[in-house]
Amino acid sequence: xxxxxxxxxxTAATLTIAAAGTIAASAPSGRASGSNEIIVTTSSIxxxxxxxxxxxxxxxxxxxxxxxxxxxxxxxxxxxxRTMDCYSAPVQVDVKKNGRTVGTAxxxxxxxxxxxxxxxxxxxxxxxSKAAITGNAKGILTTFHPSCGSGCQVRxxxxxxxxxxxxxxxxxxxxxxxxxxxxxxPRSSHTRYEFDFKKPGYTSGEAAYVGxxxxxxxxxxxxxxxxxxxxxxxxxxxxxKLSDMANLPGIGxxxxxxxxxxxxxxxxxxxxxxxxxxxxxxxxxxxEVCGPSVRPKPGDIWWTVDPSDDGTKPSCDEYPFxxxxxxxxxxxxxxxxxxxxxxxxxxxxGGILRTFFGRYHLLPGDKFYVQAGQ
Numbered sequence: 001x002x003x004x005x006x007x008x009x010x011t012a013a014t015l016t017i018a019a020a021g022t023i024a025a026s027a028p029s030g031r032a033s034g035s036n037e038i039i040v041t042t043s044s045i046x047x048x049x050x051x052x053x054x055x056x057x058x059x060x061x062x063x064x065x066x067x068x069x070x071x072x073x074x075x076x077x078x079x080x081x082r083t084m085d086c087y088s089a090p091v092q093v094d095v096k097k098n099g100r101t102v103g104t105a106x107x108x109x110x111x112x113x114x115x116x117x118x119x120x121x122x123x124x125x126x127x128x129s130k131a132a133i134t135g136n137a138k139g140i141l142t143t144f145h146p147s148c149g150s151g152c153q154v155r156x157x158x159x160x161x162x163x164x165x166x167x168x169x170x171x172x173x174x175x176x177x178x179x180x181x182x183x184x185x186p187r188s189s190h191t192r193y194e195f196d197f198k199k200p201g202y203t204s205g206e207a208a209y210v211g212x213x214x215x216x217x218x219x220x221x222x223x224x225x226x227x228x229x230x231x232x233x234x235x236x237x238x239x240x241k242l243s244d245m246a247n248l249p250g251i252g253x254x255x256x257x258x259x260x261x262x263x264x265x266x267x268x269x270x271x272x273x274x275x276x277x278x279x280x281x282x283x284x285x286x287x288e289v290c291g292p293s294v295r296p297k298p299g300d301i302w303w304t305v306d307p308s309d310d311g312t313k314p315s316c317d318e319y320p321f322x323x324x325x326x327x328x329x330x331x332x333x334x335x336x337x338x339x340x341x342x343x344x345x346x347x348x349x350g351g352i353l354r355t356f357f358g359r360y361h362l363l364p365g366d367k368f369y370v371q372a373g374q
Contacts, residue, residue, distance in 0.1 A: 047085055064108055091107055093105040123157070124177040
């Protein structure tokens with residue numbers, strides 16, 4: 001997330017806001033003589049969440065950090081990785097007269113967000129820490145204004161719903177979000193957090209920054225609408241649990257064969273995760289590798305085919321999956337393989353993938369791994 005750029009001329013009595021080394025300034029009031037130039041620069045604030053890590057190491061609590069802040073499961077789970085984020089924003093408020101700093105207030109805003117896989121509504125917890133006050137920085141009235149773009153509404157709640165004074169007490173509140181989406185129209189946005197500061201006799205100031213991009217959709221009829229962080233890598237079945245595909249004799253063997261090869265495509269932690277493809281790309285991939293002209297060769301049928309049991313008919317299985325951009329002829333063997341399996345195995349695999357995509361809101365372009373074992 002970043003702070004907005006601006007360059008403003010401040011009057012003699014000014015509140016100057018600095019966040020993580022960034023200076024932001026209020027608009028000039030035009031009522032005092034003399035002027036000072038204030039430059040506002042951007043500063044990047046990184047998330048405190050251990051995204052895409054298979055184990056979340058417990059971090060030592062930092063000064064002023066709320067109890068239990070950013071507590072993550074160890075090992076990580078796909079549900080948490082797709083929905084959780086947390087970050088801290090240090091803010092410094094400098095009170096200036098005629099260009100001279102006469103007081104400073106410093107605090108940190110702590111954010112913890114849990115999106116909802118089953119709803120387009122969620123609430124994040126926000127704590128404004130105790131403020132360290134020096135000089136003439138007492139009595140600064142602070143107002144919190146969150147916003148989240150088109151199709152999204154957000155409302156401040158709890159201790160942040162109304163103006164509060166920066167002092168030796170922490171102020172804890174929330175930002176409750178509601179998104180509007182329809183099938184076929186996923187929508188992405190991020191939350192903008194703005195703090196406005198006022199002090200009698202001084203021009204006002206503000207600090208603003210934005211959180212991580214999230215996405216809401218209503219693409220799966222079974223699982224309904226929900227929201228995720230789309231850049232997070234998911235794992236089927238979960239980060240330390242074998243996929244149900246691993247137990248399908250033919251399909252599990254085919255996945256492991258390719259995942260052991262040079263690129264380890266789709267193996268958890270590899271540099272080549274799988275990427276969900278569009279429906280059109282998936283059909284193209286199938287035709288390239290398992291099209292109508294592909295027929296079993298001697299020795300390819302390793303099970304008993306029962307003419308009275310449709311589920312035992314030979315079916316061409318490919319890995320990487322046709323449903324991914326890594327499928328088709330994207331790679332050459334040994335980083336690509338087909339195996340003839342009973343039709344019921346291929347049907348089971350299709351159901352496993354559809355469930356996975358729907359439950360965790362994986363849309364075309366989203367990345368994932370498959371935990372198939374060694």
